[in-house]
Amino acid sequence: xxxxxxxxxxxxxxxxxxxxxxxxxxxxxxxxxxxxxxxxxxxxxxxxxxxxxxxxxxxxxxxxxxxxxxxxxxxxxxxxxxxxxxxxxxxxxxxxxxxxxxxx
Numbered sequence: 001x002x003x004x005x006x007x008x009x010x011x012x013x014x015x016x017x018x019x020x021x022x023x024x025x026x027x028x029x030x031x032x033x034x035x036x037x038x039x040x041x042x043x044x045x046x047x048x049x050x051x052x053x054x055x056x057x058x059x060x061x062x063x064x065x066x067x068x069x070x071x072x073x074x075x076x077x078x079x080x081x082x083x084x085x086x087x088x089x090x091x092x093x094x095x096x097x098x099x100x101x102x103x104x
Contacts, residue, residue, distance in 0.1 A: 042094050057087045
């Protein structure tokens with residue numbers, strides 16, 4: 001929740017061009033959008049203005065690209081070698097968090 005509020009504050013008017021998907025108790029709706037509910041627990045999913053779903057690092061790149069000050073960071077983490085490394089670190093971080101909360 002805090003991440004969402006920070007993004008909206010930084011993105012200003014452009015925050016409305018990205019829609020985060022709340023996954024709580026919405027398995028059927030997620031499946032209708034082509035999102036595996038189990039995967040949704042482990043990866044951020046974001047719908048763009050055209051309704052396309054972006055997940056994991058692509059979702060973060062999309063969010064960052066809507067904040068003028070963070071666009072260079074979006075470009076940087078999108079670089080192929082760095083993207084692979086950050087994706088692996090992201091997945092490991094999420095798994096640690098899920099294990100700590102008992103939801104793995």
